[in-house]
Amino acid sequence: MNDSFLLDGEDIPFTPGQTVMQAAAAAGKYIPHLCWHPDFAAHGSCKLCTVKIGGRFATSCTVRAAAGQEVENRTDELDAKRRTLLQLLFVEGNHFCPSCEKSGDCALQATAYEMGMLTPHFDHFYPDRPVDASHPDVLLEFNRCILCELCVRASREVDGKNVFALAGRGTRSHLVVNSDSGRLADTDFTASDRAAAVCPVGVILKKRLGFTVPIGARTYDLNPISAMGANAGQQADSRANAAHEKEVG
């Protein structure tokens, strides 16, 4: 039997052990996602990558690819569910794109564009989440956190520092900083950490870089996130890093 499965009717090859998401990304196919990143183990929490395999819902970042699977991805039904998930994320936080320096490089925003989200639809929570500007090089803007834990994973697995964690349960879940004061300045976090470059939204922001690349010339201004293939969600990382290196030298 061939090692391939059908994604929206298209043959996708895979190597044993790959997830549906990994195989699709390797083939340059876009499955919407926020908490998945190719450099990290699957998290399976954002549910944006939910597909239908043989008629059953499954998160494509956690399901192993298997020969002969029939996977539905960009169907109206699934995109409508993704749109609802995005709307829930938008009303839970304070996502004011016009005043966010990540606008145009933000995977949440770009994914919402891709899903044709025109309104957050639900009633807004407008939570009170003070920012942490204590660190000399990095600002933490908690209002925009979507709890993907990419910074938690990057700090733990790559940087070996455990700077971030999620605390609380349910709607009270929130990102915390691992220091006695709870302030980023009182950790050994630096702007060159992997965790400083992995945030898909505008929470972890390197200072003094905000508008180095003007609005209109940013990652997802130029191409929709679906056109990024395997690199969806990471282009903005590398662009921010390049700008940082240019600035800081």
Next chain:
Amino acid sequence: MAHEYLNDTTSPSAAATPRKLKVATVSLAGCFGCHMSFLDIDERLLPLLELVEFDRSPLTDIKHCGPCDIGLIEGGVCNAENVHVLREFRANCKVLIALGACAVNGGLPAQRNHLALADILQMVYRTGHGLAEGSSIPDDPELPLPLNQVHPVHEVVKIDYFLPGCPPSGDAIWAFLTQLIEGKAPSLGHGLLHYD
């Protein structure tokens, strides 16, 4: 969901010359930036005026909204007057559109929502820097009472369509309106759909 009744041709007079659509516009808790962007459709205003006429709008200075086909709402709802005006638009407009970021999610004014209104008024009029001696919170009965929080318009009345952007570009507004007037459900692709 296309509003085909916008192009109702069943009435006898409509068959000869289609009736112009009535459009009303207003800025609630907004900055008029969306109206400025509306003017950015530039010379396309002329063909648009072949198809529509304006009822209440800053462009006409008519004070109350009469029966209309399309209502464009800029800005969120921050005070009691905004609620009355929004309800008047909903009662009179067949199709009501939230135009721009503030109408869609509260926008910049909604960034006060995590603060207590009383604290804000105290800070701005009583304890802030650079205030005149004896400065006090304005209480003229003609001033509309501020709401505790700023709300997107869809939290107050039913909204038929949303056109986000701060502001939505002239091109986005033009694409949106022309599709709607043609009786199609408006859709914006990459490049026209923006939240910023």
